Amino acid sequence: MRAGGGKGRAVVVGGGVAGLASAALLARDGYDVQVLEQRDGLGGRAGTWSQDGFRFDTGPSWYLMPEVFDHFFRLLGTTAEAELDLETLEPGYRVFFEGEGRPVDVHADLAANTATFEAIEPGAGARLERYLASARDVYDVATRRFLYTSFESLAPLLRRDVLVRSRRLLSLFGRPLDGFVARSFADRRLRQILGYAAVFLGSSPDRAPSMYHMMSHLDLVDGVRYPQGGFVRVVDAIAARAEKEGVRLRTGATVTEITTTRPRHGRARVTGVRYREGGIEHTAPADVVVGAADLHHVETALLPSELQTYPQRWWDRRESxxxxxxxxxxxxxxxxxxxxxxxxxxxxxxxxxxxxxxxxxxxxxxxxxxxxxxxxxxxxxxxxxxxxxxxxxxxxxxxxxxxxxxxxxxxxxxxxxxxxxxxxxxxxxxxxxxxxxxxxxxxxxxxxxxxxxHAWSGGALGPAHTWRQSAFLRGRNASRKVDGLYYAGSSTIPGIGLPMCLISAEILLKRLRGDRSAGPLPEPA
The missing domain is CATH 3.30.70 (Alpha-Beta Plaits)
Incomplete structure (x- = not known):
């Protein structure tokens, strides 16, 4: 077990996927880390529930963007292959349409999906190939320049591969996804298959920017996987790596306040957290606090109003x-x-x-x-x-x-x-x-x-990926008013979903290192 502690003490508020991933990476980087989770089990929304021999994943159930999981585990000196028993689903998924007698299967094979589209709408097969080529191109650029950055620097936006696509990227950012899909496909069923990507992002096809057509590359080309044993195995694997790095995981520990010191002149700074465990109040000193719980709760319930970067009035102008x-x-x-x-x-x-x-x-x-x-x-x-x-x-x-x-x-x-x-x-x-x-x-x-x-508005996912809440317009991952306070998870950059939560942990580490590079970190961390 790594000793840790060389860079100071860190407390992570929330033992969901983003919190566990953040803790593992910080501990590997030399921090003395503990995770405080209010519930009795880890995983947050990615939890598990059992009864009468049935075991249910209580949240995420789509394993997409496998390269993100692979990269995360390699940062910690292992691999997704070593940690998980993954199976590619065939079909990837089945779609039933109101008023239609026969469902449509989407496969983990581009040729099969092209044939399916062509059978439904003549000419749609070739158009799907072009659509997915565009999706792949945007996805590759996003991975290199946008997904792994905190947007502290505009340098990623000025790289040649972005500049040569700037007009097209701006067009995709400003146009809704449903209109973009409708340019190429007339059949309602095909439009719905391609427009459903918006729902993964907590939005709708008429509200999500068309740059998110890149999501269709994930399921129609890369395919959908499943970790045998359920998504609890993903949580268990990340928690085990965190413990191996020396992280202390505490469940049943409810954080009630982020504590700070406020000098007469200058910015406030975190000093730790107060939390309740077993009916007893405790304090946990820290040089770094990571709010990996719902950001609305972290900001409006755990900080005084004068230290909130995202007060209630900010949320009142946002869309869940x-x-x-x-x-x-x-x-x-x-x-x-x-x-x-x-x-x-x-x-x-x-x-x-x-x-x-x-x-x-x-x-x-x-x-x-x-x-x-x-x-x-x-x-x-x-x-x-x-x-x-x-x-x-x-x-x-x-x-x-x-x-x-x-x-x-x-x-x-x-x-x-x-x-x-x-x-x-x-x-x-x-x-x-x-x-x-x-x-x-x-x-x-x-x-x-x-x-x-503590989900904002009772939402299931977090702030929707609309044009006002995507990329650099989404909530950032560091407090503007309290030094040493950072954020991770679906409420902040880069956004909603298990892969995004893993990336948010990496962006956190990069921010603490002062690393403003745009792409993923070298492996291992």
Missing amino acids: GPGAVLVYLGVRGGLPQLAHHSLFFTRDWTRNFDDIFGPDPRVPEPASCYVCRPSATDPTVAPDGFENLFVLVPVPPDPAIGRGGLDGAGDPVVERVADAAIEQVADWAGVPDLRERVVVRRTVGPGDFLADF
Whole structure:
């Protein structure tokens, strides 16, 4: 075990993926690090829940951008291959469309996807190849110049590979994704497959910049993977590497205040945190504090108003990603109609997203939804003869929608959304007896995201990736008012998703080193 401590003491607030990754990298760099997590388990939204032989991932379920995971583990002297048992899904996912009798499978193979598009819309196959070539080009530039930078310096924006694409990149940044997709594809189904990338980013196709068409490269070319044992294995692997580097992981430790010293002249500086554990108040001195919990909570609840870089008035001008109703189902018998990942898209997508993000938010009826069936790939997540289903229904980010519960005991709106989703899956996928076969049921609502994770507005993901909340316009990763206070996670740069949380940890390390380079760090760290 590394001794650490050569660069001072660091406290990481929050034991989610970003917090654990940040702690591991800081400890490897010579800091004496401890993580304080308020819940009894690590992982944050990427948690796990078990009952009656079923084990559910409670949050992230798509393993995309594998090169980001590979790079992160290599920074710590290991590899994703050594830490995880990854399987490429085939199909990557299946899409059911309202009013259409046959679903569409998306494969981990460009030629197969090109043939699928061509069969649906003549000429769409060649246009998909051009679309994905553009997506790859933008993704490569983003990886080299934007994803791994804190935007302290404008130098990455002045590199030749950016300048020669500047007109096109500005056009992509200012145009909504749905319009960009519509230029090349007429069929509603194809537009929805390509527009769904916006949902991964907590936005909608008409609100996300078209530069995010680069996301389609990830699933239509690179494919979708799954870590055997579930995403809890990713969390376990990162936590184990953190401990190997000397990080102390404390659960059941609720941070109540970030403490500072404020000289008469000059800026405030962190001195540590106060936290509550086992009903007893403690202090943890620190030279560096990393807020890896929800940024709204870190800023508005753990700091006095005069030291908040992002006070409530800042959040009042921002747009949250969607809320979610989650449904964990243990089901008797097989469900071959569903792939590992299945998407259910309503015909009137515009109305669906306006219900969630528009000026008069409401739960969509019917609602598009997502279903994960990990038991299609992983025999350990359900007993023999049973299936494991995770259902996600995007709803407005509003805690008033309520909280979930076991066996239908959640708040009425949450349970009605869950009932409607079960009926929708049963009808569209052709499983008429699905409801009768459910043996385990648990629901989670926006109120739970607020109570369990201090999630801003009860949102499931974090601030949406709109043009005002992307790249250098997103919240930065360091306090402007308190020296030694930094941020990591989906609330800050580079954004939403497990790969982005790993990158945010690396950007944090680079910032502490004074490293303003644009690309990933040399391996190992």
